Amino acid sequence: MNKHVLALAGGLLACASLPIQAAEVTVSGYASFAGTYSDSEDANTGESVPYYFGLADDTARFDTEDNDIGLQFSAAASEKVDMTVVLHAQGGADNYDIDTQWAYASYHFNDELELRMGKYKGPFYMISDYKDVGYAYPWVRPPLEVYSTNPIEALSGLDMIWQKYVGDLRFLFEIYAGNGTHGARILPQVADGMGPPVTAGDPVSFETPNSRGINASISGNIGSFRLGYYETDVNASAFGLNEAPGSFGSVGFTIDWNEVVAYSEYIVRDTDDSATMQSAFPDQEAYYLTLGYRIDRFLPYLTYAKIDEGDFKSPVAQVQQSAALGLRTEIGDASAIKFEVMNVEPQENSNGGTYGLFNAGSVEDGNIYTVTFDTIF
DSSP states (O other), X not given: OOHHHHHHHHHHHHHHTSOOOOOOEEEEEEEEEEEEEEOOBOTTTOOBOOBTTTTBOSSOBSSSXXXXXXXXXXXXXXXXXXXXEEEEEEOGGGXXXXXXXXXXXXXXXXXXXXXXXXXXXXXXXXXGGGTTOGGXXXXXXXXXXXXXXXXXXXXXXXXXXXXXXXXXXXXXXXXXXXXXXXXXXXXHHHHHHHOTTOOTTOEEEEEOTTEEEEEEEEEETTEEEEEEEEEEEEEEGGGTEEEEEEEEEEEEEEEEETTEEEEEEEEEEEEOOSHHHHHHSOOEEEEEEEEEEOBTTEEEEEEEEEEEEOSSOOTTOOOEEEEEEEEEEEOSSSEEEEEEEEEEEEOOOTTSOOOTTBSSSOOOOEEEEEEEEEEEO
């Protein structure tokens, strides 16, 4: 037998004979279960038009992507190294297939500086890295006008985090880089323009090589302020894209002062001006403002949101505004029930398109009704 193989086998046997100290694994999790309904109709035919790829339609739905569950496993490998894995399953088109959105090792240089390596949720927008955890924010779902603009979920690469406490203030600066393979969906207006066999919502795989970004925030007892910027190249064979550049910039704040709660965020998506890129990922600007007032265990809130054209006036740019009235009710230390009714009004872009986030371009307005149960455990 080859002497190198014997040496390798001997080394493995020696390792196998060493005593192994099992790390203590901490398990936690989150879950959201939702029901949705929409009364939106085609203004010409009176037929029901689904909202956002079937998130809501004229049937009470309990199987949409608003439903998700996750389990987090954490373990310390040594005094400075720990491991984290998050298994996640989502309803809707994913049909609760399990995927891994977090799988990384952390090295703690000291109490202020940490390096993560592996797969991690990107901090693209204010709550991007925890938007699956419904209990963590007031809405039934993060405002889609903003959060639909970035289909990128996670990256594989390096993430350096520095944070420092000064009195009651926490300063955070994060720089990250990596790559990933992701899934997007064909926009209804693109599908209508292309015709069969392409239909709205068809999945499209794309890659993001050379991704890099920064995330900076200041937070304290009464709220937080955040800035973020992310840029990447995009490869998508379905659209003929190869290393097409795109970027996402965002600024946002939260307030939780006495009984007043406020969230607001503004984002800009700026992509390559080619016709192919603007069909797949058109330039967009979007924002929202949420105001709420906590009354004992109840939090009624109002949200206004808008998505608009960006710098390049793409014919498939989505334009709409929405106003939502919601109520969050705490039902224990770590669970909440939320109710929300949202009125959505598509608007015309510079090229005459009026799709908004509906599956057709002939909806004048519609109401989306949602109830969720959110918990962490």
